[in-house]
Amino acid sequence: MIVAERKPLTEIIKAVAPFAKVLVLGCGECVTVCMAGGDKEAKETAAAIAIARKKTGQELVVKTLTVERQCEFEYLESARKLVEEADVVVSLACGVGIQTMNIHYAKVQTLPGVNTTFMGLPLQQGIWVENCLGCGNCVLEETVGICPIARCSKSMLNGPCGGSQDGLCEVSKETECGWHLIVERMIKFDKLSVLSEVKPPKDWATSHSGGPRKMVREDVKL
Amino acid sequence: MSMSNLQKVVASGAFAVTGELGPPKSAERKKIEHHAHLLKGCVDAVNLTDNQTAIVRTSSIACGRILIEEGLDPVVQITCRDRNRIAIQSDVLGAVALGMKNFLCMQGDHAKCGDEPSAKNVNDLDSTNLIQSLRRMRDEQVFIGGKKLEAPIDLFIGAVENPFADPFEYRAYRLAKKVEAGADFIQTQAIFDMDRFELWMEKVRELGIHKKIPILAGIIPIKSMGAVRYMKNNVSGMIVPDAIIDRIKAAEDKKEEGIKLCVEMINHLKTVEGVAGVHIMAVAWEEIVPEITERAGLLPRPKFD
Numbered sequence: 001m002i003v004a005e006r007k008p009l010t011e012i013i014k015a016v017a018p019f020a021k022v023l024v025l026g027c028g029e030c031v032t033v034c035m036a037g038g039d040k041e042a043k044e045t046a047a048a049i050a051i052a053r054k055k056t057g058q059e060l061v062v063k064t065l066t067v068e069r070q071c072e073f074e075y076l077e078s079a080r081k082l083v084e085e086a087d088v089v090v091s092l093a094c095g096v097g098i099q100t101m102n103i104h105y106a107k108v109q110t111l112p113g114v115n116t117t118f119m120g121l122p123l124q125q126g127i128w129v130e131n132c133l134g135c136g137n138c139v140l141e142e143t144v145g146i147c148p149i150a151r152c153s154k155s156m157l158n159g160p161c162g163g164s165q166d167g168l169c170e171v172s173k174e175t176e177c178g179w180h181l182i183v184e185r186m187i188k189f190d191k192l193s194v195l196s197e198v199k200p201p202k203d204w205a206t207s208h209s210g211g212p213r214k215m216v217r218e219d220v221k222l
Numbered sequence: 223m224s225m226s227n228l229q230k231v232v233a234s235g236a237f238a239v240t241g242e243l244g245p246p247k248s249a250e251r252k253k254i255e256h257h258a259h260l261l262k263g264c265v266d267a268v269n270l271t272d273n274q275t276a277i278v279r280t281s282s283i284a285c286g287r288i289l290i291e292e293g294l295d296p297v298v299q300i301t302c303r304d305r306n307r308i309a310i311q312s313d314v315l316g317a318v319a320l321g322m323k324n325f326l327c328m329q330g331d332h333a334k335c336g337d338e339p340s341a342k343n344v345n346d347l348d349s350t351n352l353i354q355s356l357r358r359m360r361d362e363q364v365f366i367g368g369k370k371l372e373a374p375i376d377l378f379i380g381a382v383e384n385p386f387a388d389p390f391e392y393r394a395y396r397l398a399k400k401v402e403a404g405a406d407f408i409q410t411q412a413i414f415d416m417d418r419f420e421l422w423m424e425k426v427r428e429l430g431i432h433k434k435i436p437i438l439a440g441i442i443p444i445k446s447m448g449a450v451r452y453m454k455n456n457v458s459g460m461i462v463p464d465a466i467i468d469r470i471k472a473a474e475d476k477k478e479e480g481i482k483l484c485v486e487m488i489n490h491l492k493t494v495e496g497v498a499g500v501h502i503m504a505v506a507w508e509e510i511v512p513e514i515t516e517r518a519g520l521l522p523r524p525k526f527d
């Protein structure tokens with residue numbers, strides 16, 4: 001899933017200050033699951049904007065809506081009436097959803113209400129970890145299913161650096177060393193010898209480093 | 223092929239000694255020269271750290287040139303943290319043009335560990351990629367992208383290994399991998415835990431790596447209680463046993479005890495099969511290197527015409 005975190009309310013309140021009619025738009029997918037931008041958070045955000053505005057006495061009409069999936073045009077149609085009535089939209093979807101809104105409703109500005117952080121998984125209630133950087137050339141079969149690109153702070157391909165100690169990464173005591181996990185799992189699968197192969201420099205052209213990516217599939221195009 | 227001084231020492235079979243110089247956080251050539259003079263005659267080559275612990279300092283290549291002008295043999299450290307493959311290959315060519323031959327390939331501490339935590343960590347290559355790439359530049363005259371160098375270059379390629387990092391079971395294999403990638407010499411992280419180092423060396427010998435490549439064991443002379451405590455608590459990938467802390471603590475003259483310990487360790491390392499030399503990292507205590515090398519019987523250093 002895509003993991004996000006709501007922006008500080010003060011930041012959102014400041015961003016919508018010039019506008020009288022505000023729509024807070026949640027998304028029913030990833031951001032609902034990671035409790036950053038679902039219906040509940042949309043209502044909370046709207047309430048906070050209303051309270052702040054009361055203090056200033058400035059006019060305000062704030063509405064909320066949560067669409068099923070903000071990152072696809074077809075799901076945005078259900079919001080048309082409210083979007084067109086609004087002066088500004090605060091989207092609590094991930095960066096993809098926010099941009100989908102700005103493309104689909106080009107006349108209204110949609111502002112970000114969350115910071116989109118990473119692609120990852122909920123490890124346990126309240127804890128999410130990054131797992132994939134979308135490098136465009138997956139190597140998980142070489143590393144027993146643990147990503148060296150996303151889970152190693154230095155995206156190393158040929159094994160751990162010299163800073164790994166007690167299973168933790170040198171970057172922080174809160175961060176597991178991805179390579180420690182890989183080596184342990186390799187030993188379990190009796191595959192440590194696989195790591196002896198020298199991996200050549202990675203082709204980063206398939207990643208974002210090669211420029212914004214676009215996928216065209218003739219076989220499924222209409 | 224022309225060889226660096228370090229390369230000649232290693233080839234002669236003599237017990238090698240390398241030193242280390244941390245470039246200043248300024249452009250003061252005098253400081254670099256001063257430290258170089260302290261090390262001259264006591265070591266076969268001097269490592270120049272590459273923005274060590276992710277703190278901005280004078281470039282290792284610029285310092286390398288100053289060292290050459292002062293008559294020393296530089297070992298230019300190259301990390302993968304700050305430069306992509308275009309910049310690294312270009313810098314290596316530039317350094318070779320300026321007379322440098324020894325290059326030490328390392329990953330580099332993460333930028334978060336230093337003074338510029340907001341920096342983008344490059345890590346286009348990893349340290350093993352870097353070793354392999356330099357070897358191909360030298361042996362096949364080819365850049366990573368496949369294009370040919372216009373003329374051959376001489377390189378003496380170093381790699382690092384840290385027997386004190388985890389997972390321990392993998393550390394000797396990792397060394398083997400770096401040798402396979404093309405490393406010509408190894409320098410290790412500083413040893414304080416001799417038992418663990420010897421355990422690692424056992425594995426290294428079992429894999430026969432010591433026969434393929436000279437391994438220089440890392441040493442840091444302890445200057446004070448503060449320094450040793452700092453290394454125990456703040457330097458990632460280092461193990462400082464309590465016995466060492468207690469020994470320094472108990473000593474009246476901490477500096478003398480630090481020197482003694484250092485000399486003892488060097489003398490012991492000379493007897494460990496597969497250790498081909500020592501790498502003395504007396505950064506910020508360069509003036510002690512003459513005394514340590516003298517007392518450890520490492521002087522005079524071999525000379526070649």
Ligand code: SF4
Binds near residue numbers: 132138140148
């Ligand atoms: S290797 Fe690339 S695609 Fe595969 S999980 Fe890692 S970042 Fe994602």
Ligand code: SF4
Binds near residue numbers: 152154162170176
């Ligand atoms: S400690 Fe582990 S996760 Fe951190 S940079 Fe080194 S190898 Fe990567």
